Amino acid sequence: MYHLLSGLYSEWARPTTSNVLLVGPSGSGKTALLARLRHRVAPPDAAKQLPRIGGDGGPKVKGIPPTVGQNVLDFRPPAAPSGVQVRVWDLGGAASLRPIWLRYLSEAHVLIWALDVRLWDGAGSRKEGNGKEKAREGEDSREEGWSALAAILPQLALDVPLVVCASDLGHFSVLRREALEALEDAGEESNTEEARVAAIHALEERASEAMRELREDYTKRLEGLGREARFVQGWSEGSTDELLQMLTEHAVRRKQQ
Ligand SMILES: Nc1nc2c(ncn2[C@@H]2O[C@H](COP(=O)(O)OP(=O)(O)O)[C@@H](O)[C@H]2O)c(=O)[nH]1
Numbered sequence: 001m002y003h004l005l006s007g008l009y010s011e012w013a014r015p016t017t018s019n020v021l022l023v024g025p026s027g028s029g030k031t032a033l034l035a036r037l038r039h040r041v042a043p044p045d046a047a048k049q050l051p052r053i054g055g056d057g058g059p060k061v062k063g064i065p066p067t068v069g070q071n072v073l074d075f076r077p078p079a080a081p082s083g084v085q086v087r088v089w090d091l092g093g094a095a096s097l098r099p100i101w102l103r104y105l106s107e108a109h110v111l112i113w114a115l116d117v118r119l120w121d122g123a124g125s126r127k128e129g130n131g132k133e134k135a136r137e138g139e140d141s142r143e144e145g146w147s148a149l150a151a152i153l154p155q156l157a158l159d160v161p162l163v164v165c166a167s168d169l170g171h172f173s174v175l176r177r178e179a180l181e182a183l184e185d186a187g188e189e190s191n192t193e194e195a196r197v198a199a200i201h202a203l204e205e206r207a208s209e210a211m212r213e214l215r216e217d218y219t220k221r222l223e224g225l226g227r228e229a230r231f232v233q234g235w236s237e238g239s240t241d242e243l244l245q246m247l248t249e250h251a252v253r254r255k256q257q
């Protein structure tokens, strides 16, 4: 009996790893997202040593070199019982590297698709005359990004949750700084508390609108393939925790199955 129980116990205690595949076009913020997750799950001492930007306590995300090969983050979610492990794979997103994604898909338990929300920021100067968005040099357009996802979805089991994580790559915080600087330059009469609040509010509205458009666009496209997704606004406060919670809940469910 002891042997039977201890055998069952060791089976139960065996770590179950949830493989999270983090993919998306180059420059869509995957490695920055991984850095934020790493910062969140690192032990307090290690977290102290991570470089930071500003006073927000987040990891430094500027100047990340393009990923060649892969970055891997292994962790036990802080809120999960022992035996629950998560492994996040951040694979390089350059078109030449994408065939490698296919090899990982059959082992993936969660797919995070990263994309650049600036492509949905219609209030910017991104629209071409024909209404099509214009990608920055070397980056995928909306259509190219979608094609890359549509190409891999058939290889992904239907019960694998899809999370679409939109990054802004610092875009909205740059706009916010510029708007406040413009008010400063305009002189004391214009630079009132009310004007500053209004400027910030307008930018928040614009960011929400971009997120709404992206969500509608992707929801419709995914419906066509019989899929659905959860959406994360990657630059909002708490988004790293939101993502971590999703990954934790999923990993715990897998362990219980
Ligand atoms: N300012 C700022 N830059 C960012 C942010 N996230 C990513 N970036 C920059 O945008 C570029 C692309 O991000 P990266 O994570 O390397 O994208 P990946 O190719 O999908 O891994 C890098 O130069 C990052 O440093 C952000 O939140 N703020």
Ligand SMILES: [Mg+2]
Residues within 6 Å of the ligand: 030, 031, 032, 065, 066, 067, 092, 093
């Ligand atoms: Mg990268």
